[in-house]
Amino acid sequence: MSLPRVDLLVLGLLGLGWLTMFGPTYLRLAETTWATDEQGHGPIILAVSAWMLYRRAQDLRDLVAKPAYASGLTCILLGLLLYVVGRSQSIALIEVGAQIPVLSGLLLLFKGGRGLRLGWFSLFFLIFMCPLPSDLVAYVTGPLKSAVSAAASNLLFAAGYPVGRLGVILTVGPYQLLVADACAGLNSMFTLEALGLLYLNLMSYTSTARNLALALAIIPISFCANVVRVCVLVLITYHFGDEAGQGFLHGFSGMVLFAAALVLMLAFDRTVGEYIDRKVAR
Numbered sequence: 001m002s003l004p005r006v007d008l009l010v011l012g013l014l015g016l017g018w019l020t021m022f023g024p025t026y027l028r029l030a031e032t033t034w035a036t037d038e039q040g041h042g043p044i045i046l047a048v049s050a051w052m053l054y055r056r057a058q059d060l061r062d063l064v065a066k067p068a069y070a071s072g073l074t075c076i077l078l079g080l081l082l083y084v085v086g087r088s089q090s091i092a093l094i095e096v097g098a099q100i101p102v103l104s105g106l107l108l109l110f111k112g113g114r115g116l117r118l119g120w121f122s123l124f125f126l127i128f129m130c131p132l133p134s135d136l137v138a139y140v141t142g143p144l145k146s147a148v149s150a151a152a153s154n155l156l157f158a159a160g161y162p163v164g165r166l167g168v169i170l171t172v173g174p175y176q177l178l179v180a181d182a183c184a185g186l187n188s189m190f191t192l193e194a195l196g197l198l199y200l201n202l203m204s205y206t207s208t209a210r211n212l213a214l215a216l217a218i219i220p221i222s223f224c225a226n227v228v229r230v231c232v233l234v235l236i237t238y239h240f241g242d243e244a245g246q247g248f249l250h251g252f253s254g255m256v257l258f259a260a261a262l263v264l265m266l267a268f269d270r271t272v273g274e275y276i277d278r279k280v281a282r
Contacts, residue, residue, distance in 0.1 A: 014106065021083065021102075025095055033092060033131045041191045045129035048198065053122040060119065066112035075105030092131040100126050121201050128194035132187060144189065148223065149179045152230040161238065170230075172238045177245065179230055192222035192261050199265055213272045214265070221268065225261035232256050 026046075034042045079102030086095030100123050107115040107123075145168045153165040156172070164171040168179040196218035205211050237245030 022099060025087070029092070029096070029131075039131055039187050041187075041194070042129045042131075045125065045194060049122050049125045049129075052125065052201075053119055056118050056122065060107075060111055060115055063111050063115055063118065065110060066114065067110065068108040068112045071113075072105045072108030075101045075108060077105075079103075079105060093133060096130045097127070100124075125194065125198065128190060132190065137187060141187075145179050148226045148230055151223075151227045152179075152234065155227070156231060156234055161234075163234065170234055172234050175237050175242050175245070177234060177237060188226060188257060189219075189222045192225060192257070193218055195258065195261055196221065196265060199262075199269075203269075207276055210269075210272055210276055214269060217265075217268050221261055221264045224264055225257050228260040229257045 029042055033039045079098045079100070082094050082101065083098035086092065086098060103119075103123050103126075104116055107119055111118075149165055149168045149170060153163045153170055156163040162173055170177045170179065196214070200211060200214055205214075233245055
């Protein structure tokens with residue numbers, strides 16, 4: 001279904017305005033935050049949010065417009081205020097987060113409350129591209145790394161490997177490995193939370209119990225995926241040397257993290273689904 005020229009012109013102007021406002025933000029993130037191992041997921045979150053909103057494009061076009069001017073303008077003004085404060089004070093969390101009220105306001109202005117309900121998850125998902133405050137990350141990451149390190153070392157020791165641990169430093173054979181923030185920090189958990197919620201949204205289960213069980217399981221699944229990541233890194237270092245381990249860390253450890261989380265999520269989802277099906281069949 002092609003769009004009328006007027007609609008294309010409006011979309012073009014909105015897109016140009018959006019790039020003018022947030023384009024410099026994206027460029028600065030690409031040079032700083034997104035270039036790090038801890039928060040390199042930002043562009044992916046942005047792309048997935050845009051894709052999910054695009055999936056709703058036909059539904060939004062078919063929706064009868066009932067503009068909510070008051071609430072829409074309020075959201076846009078709030079977003080502009082947040083953007084100005086975040087940009088002027090170099091607070092990335094507020095600057096990036098300003099996208100959400102601005103987009104919400106645009107949906108309210110053009111389609112009303114029903115339009116916002118159609119696109120709410122796409123906007124909510126943008127939360128996961130907002131850089132977390134460094135103080136919060138440092139406060140949570142320390143205990144989290146210690147817990148992941150302890151779990152990984154205990155598992156490998158039980159499997160017969162000569163693994164020792166001192167804080168977040170693991171010793172395996174002649175090698176020492178420091179469990180870095182990127183391997184088991186708050187940011188990796190935050191990314192996996194996004195993956196879990198995206199999975200829930202795409203599956204669109206009607207069972208409240210199943211959705212609730214999966215939502216609650218996201219946190220322990222994220223923790224287990226981080227443990228798997230560290231175990232794989234230790235095993236590669238032990239069997240192939242420190243150079244191989246370091247090369248793996250910068251090349252494929254993120255893929256292992258997501259693969260482990262996805263496998264655990266699918267396994268848990270199947271188990272819960274079978275349990276619910278048995279309960280319903282009785």
